[in-house]
Amino acid sequence: MARVKVLKTYKIYIGGAFPRTESGRYYPLYNNNKDLIANICLSSRKDFRNAVVAARAAFGGWSSRAAFNRSQIMYRMGEMLETRKQQFIEELLMQGANAKSAEQEFNNAVDRLIYYAGWCDKYQQIFGTINPVASSHFNFSVPEPTGVVSIMADENSSLIGLIDAIAPVIAGGNTCVVLASESKPLCAVTFAEVINSSDVPGGVINILTGKKDELHSYFSNHMDVNAVVYYGNNTTMIKSIQENATNNVKRVFIYNQKRENPEEFQNPFYILDTQEIKTTWHPIENIGVGGAKY
Amino acid sequence: MGKKTTNSLDFTSGWAYAPAPEDTKHIQLKKQYDLFIDGKFVKPTKGKYFETVNPANEEVIASVAEADENDVNKAVKAARNAYQKVWGKMPGAERGKYIYRIARLMQERARELAVIESMDGGKPIRESRDIDIPLAANHFFYYAGWADKLNYAFPNRKPKALGVAGQIIPWNFPLLMAAWKIAPALACGNTVVLKPAETTPLTALKLAEIIQESGLPEGVVNIITGAGKTGATLVNHPDINKIAFTGSTDVGKIIQKAIAGTSKKSTLELGGKAANIVFDDAPIDQAVEGIINGIFFNQGHVCCAGSRLFIQENVADMVIQKLKDRMETLIVGNPLDKNTDIGAINSKAQLNTINNYLKIGKDEGAELYQSSCSIPKKGYFCRPTLFLNTSQSHRIVQEEIFGPVLTIQTFRTVEEVIEKANNIPYGLSAGVWTDKGSKIFNLTTKLRAGVVWANTYNKFDPTSPFGGYKESGFGREGGLHGLSAYLEF
Incomplete structure (x- = not known):
């Protein structure tokens, strides 16, 4: 008799734990042959709010961690992802990818994580400036993370779209709440397991599954969210997100580029989007003659 | 709290200062100001004017045109035209030279600008003379030099101008805010429609005269006066690519909402409580x-x-x-x-x-x-x-x-x-x-x-980025970071 397989329950990821949605609701996910793959959590407003609380609580620690340490943790995420190659490829196949595209997407995802891991302690040197003010002051500008970022990830991709959405945001010291692709949510939940085993502090990345139609207004309305990121081109939803964002002057980023070029989402300016520039002034004592002569 | 004094300072005797009024005879002000559109001063379509008052003595200084929808249309059209035909095509080095000219003319007319700024807005002449006007001129000078060096500011990217920028500025630093808005926009190759605040329009209109004198191609900078309604018309104009606003957080939110769902970019410099x-x-x-x-x-x-x-x-x-x-x-x-x-x-x-x-x-x-x-x-x-x-x-x-x-x-x-x-x-x-x-x-x-x-406070410099976190707005003005507000990649 064949062994009965143990099926995986796909849950959400909030504050470093894997709860079921508080809503108790789910939606069935089918493969191309209309076979049921899994029941996926339909996250609610309350789940989102819990996730924001977790993200806010994690922000102080994550943003003030040494950039080098953030880099190591992100590299560790890449390592952990690599070791689960088979699992992710199976999930990509279940969600309609072919063997070649699944492998390609997986490889790109690992490489993308490593790419952004490397930026953690470098983008400040690219985007920071020393400003030669005319008065007797030392003056410099550095990028700092915007804060809690809510993200609605690309609908058309299960893994690489998720990595593109998360990596630049956390590399820059932000914390985030991510809504996975509604039609391809499997890799997001499994990626939460990667996060959970990579020394990423709980709350830095929170992952929800559910419907964008139901959740986008909460993602853009919440008063303790500093920036909202949306991947896609639903113009009605974009307008609604942009309008809601005004209630606390959220920064809004809409990315609707096509993924034809695999490196489209690979550059440090994506980190800069969720950064604030801080400028610091301090007087320079100017007693004595001229400059240093030797 | 404490009743004891740390010093026994005598404020009652020997502290009277003799009046030291700044001379106002040399300034040239007209009784009435029109709109600056396409390089010319033109009457507002509806012929409406409002008065600008000296807040220190409540006397009317001049009457100023109120731009309505037609006037805004004309200004945006002039800016679009100038962008497509002249400014957008001009090499950066040439753009820079025009901006340098504006800086120089402002320096030459600095005292006149300072006096008018103090008359129209009520700020002490010491501040307008030593801070507002020199900083405004320096801002043009700083950004003039960027016009042909933009590629060096953004590694591995190709910066391009946005097009027409609609700019709305407040009454607290009238000329300085005009400079913060116009200088980087022009350096990056954009054209501009600027609306000064209704209580302090005069130095922006003097700047329009300077711009005319500089020979800047017609329509590159348009300055239209009016109140909130004029500003709203500008924000909602379909042919604007970018809104730059400095003012209250409440109005900033209204603007952010007004441009939701459009392709307009924005930077907002809003309130603070430091x-x-x-x-x-x-x-x-x-x-x-x-x-x-x-x-x-x-x-x-x-x-x-x-x-x-x-x-x-x-x-x-x-x-x-x-x-x-x-x-x-x-x-x-x-x-x-x-x-x-x-x-x-x-x-x-x-x-x-x-x-x-x-x-x-x-x-x-x-x-x-x-x-x-x-x-x-x-x-x-x-x-x-x-x-x-x-x-x-x-x-x-x-x-x-x-x-x-x-x-x-x-x-x-x-x-x-x-x-x-x-x-x-x-x-x-x-x-x-x-x-x-x-x-x-x-x-x-x-x-x-x-x-x-x-260990210092309220210092400003053209090379130093300025702008807020949270509800104080987004985007930076000043310095290298101020360039990206007027570019796309």
């Missing part, structure tokens, strides 16, 4: 000067004003006494007098707003203290004001007053003051006073604000 933090190891006398400068500079009409003072508890009595002593020496009065420290409140409406907050503060139970100086009978004036015994929940602590009104709280620990300083929707600026370097960097990295002044 914490100015004094530790017990600070150079106290310098800190007192910094507190005074932080809140009374430009009558407190400063979005980055240090309007929330936090003093470490063990030095609070001393600092407050020194502050009161220093406030007694401030001269409130004629903005054109070179001795004046605090000029006129910009408008009657703003004076009403401030007075309303003074009432709110008293009703909330805070203790009001004002210097005993005399203020002119005519014009809009407000004595320098402190509120003691305030707490985080007071409206006067949470809301931007935009006047010479300082709220004072005390603190014991670094953690406490960081928490209090950040616990506000705004995040534009902050000040820290201590002689300990490691403490400065602890504070400057933890304060959630775009500009942090350590």
Whole structure:
């Protein structure tokens, strides 16, 4: 008799734990042959709010961690992802990818994580400036993370779209709440397991599954969210997100580029989007003659 | 709080200053100003004008055209045309030379601009002469040099101009804000429609004359005057690529909402309620000067004003006494007098707003203290004001007053003051006073604000990016970072 397989329950990821949605609701996910793959959590407003609380609580620690340490943790995420190659490829196949595209997407995802891991302690040197003010002051500008970022990830991709959405945001010291692709949510939940085993502090990345139609207004309305990121081109939803964002002057980023070029989402300016520039002034004592002569 | 004085200062004898009024004979002002569209001054379509008043004596200075929808259309069309036919195609080096010319002409006419700025807006001539006008000219000078060097500012990217920028500026630094908006926009290859504030349009119109004199191609800069309605028409105009706004957070939110769902880009420089933090190891006398400068500079009409003072508890009595002593020496009065420290409140409406907050503060139970100086009978004036015994929940602590009104709280620990300083929707600026370097960097990295002044306050420079966190807006003006507001990649 064949062994009965143990099926995986796909849950959400909030504050470093894997709860079921508080809503108790789910939606069935089918493969191309209309076979049921899994029941996926339909996250609610309350789940989102819990996730924001977790993200806010994690922000102080994550943003003030040494950039080098953030880099190591992100590299560790890449390592952990690599070791689960088979699992992710199976999930990509279940969600309609072919063997070649699944492998390609997986490889790109690992490489993308490593790419952004490397930026953690470098983008400040690219985007920071020393400003030669005319008065007797030392003056410099550095990028700092915007804060809690809510993200609605690309609908058309299960893994690489998720990595593109998360990596630049956390590399820059932000914390985030991510809504996975509604039609391809499997890799997001499994990626939460990667996060959970990579020394990423709980709350830095929170992952929800559910419907964008139901959740986008909460993602853009919440008063303790500093920036909202949306991947896609639903113009009605974009307008609604942009309008809601005004209630606390959220920064809004809409990315609707096509993924034809695999490196489209690979550059440090994506980190800069969720950064604030801080400028610091301090007087320079100017007693004595001229400059240093030797 | 403390009754003892740290100094026995004599304010009653020997302190009278002879009047030192700035000469106004040399300035050239017309009775009536039209709209500056496509390189020419043109009458508004409906023929409507409004008056701009000297807030120090309530006299009308000039009447100024009110732009309606037709006028806005004309201005945007002129800007679009200039962008497509001339400015967008011009090599950066050539654009830069025009901008340099504008800077030079402003420097040549600096005194005239300073006097008009003080007349129209009420700010002390010392400030308009030494800060507003030179900084405005320097801004053009700085950005002129960027025009042909943009590729070096953004590694591995190809910056392109956005097109037509609609720019709306406030009344607190009229010419300086015009410079902050126009200079980077032009350097990046955009054309501009600028709307100055309705209470302070004159220096922007003088700038229009300078632009005409500079030979800048027609339509590259258009300056249209009017009130909120004109601004709203500009924001909603379909052929604008970018909105740059400086003003209140409330209006900023309306603008952000108005352009939702469009492809218009935006930068918003909004309100603030900055914490100015004094530790017990600070150079106290310098800190007192910094507190005074932080809140009374430009009558407190400063979005980055240090309007929330936090003093470490063990030095609070001393600092407050020194502050009161220093406030007694401030001269409130004629903005054109070179001795004046605090000029006129910009408008009657703003004076009403401030007075309303003074009432709110008293009703909330805070203790009001004002210097005993005399203020002119005519014009809009407000004595320098402190509120003691305030707490985080007071409206006067949470809301931007935009006047010479300082709220004072005390603190014991670094953690406490960081928490209090950040616990506000705004995040534009902050000040820290201590002689300990490691403490400065602890504070400057933890304060959630775009500009942090350590052992100084209210300093500005064209090379130094300025802009807010949180509800103080987004985007930066000034420096290399100010370029990206006017470019796409």
